[in-house]
Amino acid sequence: MAEPHVIRVNEGDHEVVSDPRSPLLDVLRDELRLTGTKDGCSEGECGACTVLVDGQARMACLTPLGTLAGREVTTIEGLRDDPIGERLVAAFGAAGAVQCGFCSPGFVVAARAGIVAGDSSVLDMLRGNLCRCTGYAAIVEAVTDVALEHRNGYRDHSGPQGRPASLDPDDPRFIVPRSITEACEAVARLGEDALVIAGGTGRIMPAPGATPVWIGGLPKLSRIEPLSKFRIGAGVTWERLRMSGRIHHVLPALAQAAEAFGGPQIRNVATIGGNIALGSPGGDALPALAIHDASVELRSTAGTRLVPLAEAAAGRRPDELVTAVVLKHPEPDRLEFFVKVAPRKGRAVIDKVSVAFSAIRKENRLADVRIALGSAGPTVIRATAAEQLLTDSWVSAERIAAAAAAAEAVADPIDDVRPTADHRRRLVRGILTRELTRRLLL
Ligand SMILES: Cc1cc2nc3c(=O)[nH]c(=O)nc-3n(C[C@H](O)[C@H](O)[C@H](O)COP(=O)(O)OP(=O)(O)OC[C@H]3O[C@@H](n4cnc5c(N)ncnc54)[C@H](O)[C@@H]3O)c2cc1C
Ligand code: FES
Ligand code: FES
Known part of the structure; x- marks a missing residue:
């Protein structure tokens, strides 16, 4: 029989009987009656459910109770006596x-997290939140006022303190492995009933009876290591990619993808490994890594193997975990970019397209050109004809036009309302023409 869980919310310990698979949002609203945290969409899109977990903004609707052992949750009610919250x-x-x-509680909590973290962009703090009636100008103005006041000397010395929350580590309904080996063993033991969760932002529909195996807290998966090859652990979050000087220096296209990825509540937990495991053609990691011929490390109780990135989603056995992405150290000073066109910043690219580009530039010639297209086909596409047109030739407006047309021709996107296939193809051509002209000719 599983022990009752104790979670720490607003500096108090609370015994809860909810299943550890339950979203924190339901526990707060239905069990603890903390109804200031709102349920707008239940799928991570609107930010109405934003809470703080150890001071970081999170979507409560995407946060399973079982991930909160040792964590401090703060809701809008917990900010009542908080100087920044009050302001x-x-x-x-x-x-x-x-x-x-x-929407207001979610905005206030998200703004509080960003202000305390010293984020320089108010727009980025609020990127994960939607308002359907006021319009954003007044909200941004209010947060900017408080952010400036805080920066100009005001400091908050309150904050969560006290005993950590405890969740029963042996609760069979929610497995929290202590190592990668334990995670592999749990997945092998549970077979089809295992549901691996890292950040939990991939909107996975669990099969009835599935048991979560939460790998999001494993430190060994969260390292970026420049070994003989460059290695990014599967548990590295998009926020870490965005903040990492090493990623900006070595893999600028991936850093730009991280800059354009989700809002802070999503970036704080969503992982690069989850993006790869999902294998969606709109996953931002995939084009940014495809231009580096990356490989994916897969691990199970049977051992570890490396597979090419393009085969990682379809070729992965259900008992295998993605443990890292591995690539050769790129030559320094490559010309590299990632551009995504989406309906709004912070939305998954599935709604439009992305283009990743990398090349070595020698005066007005390009060598080793690599172009990858996201959401332009059932998988990420390498535009090889366009790459050849740009390789070892004098770069001119005509060459760029020909290469952009060749990339458009290879795109084979889905045709739906978000937008049509024809629109997506034209976006591919437009992005390449604009970016290459701007970077090489102007
Ligand atoms: C509001 C919102 C905005 C988003 N914006 C973007 C965006 O801008 N760009 C983008 O690309 N995506 C976006 N996403 C999608 C999602 O956040 C990303 O794909 C993210 O990288 C998934 O990582 P995760 O750790 O949350 O995966 P999870 O949701 O934990 O898992 C996703 C899938 O992968 C499996 N899995 C996870 N980790 C592993 C592993 N190590 N080994 C084996 N299997 C594993 C899980 O079993 C599950 O099937 C967005 C999602 C939301 C809700
Ligand atoms: S309820 Fe909309 S993001 Fe959680
Ligand atoms: S949804 Fe933002 S004030 Fe109504």
């Missing part, structure tokens, strides 16, 4: 940033 609430009122008020 934000007052500033929202003064700026007319509240209409129906449904």
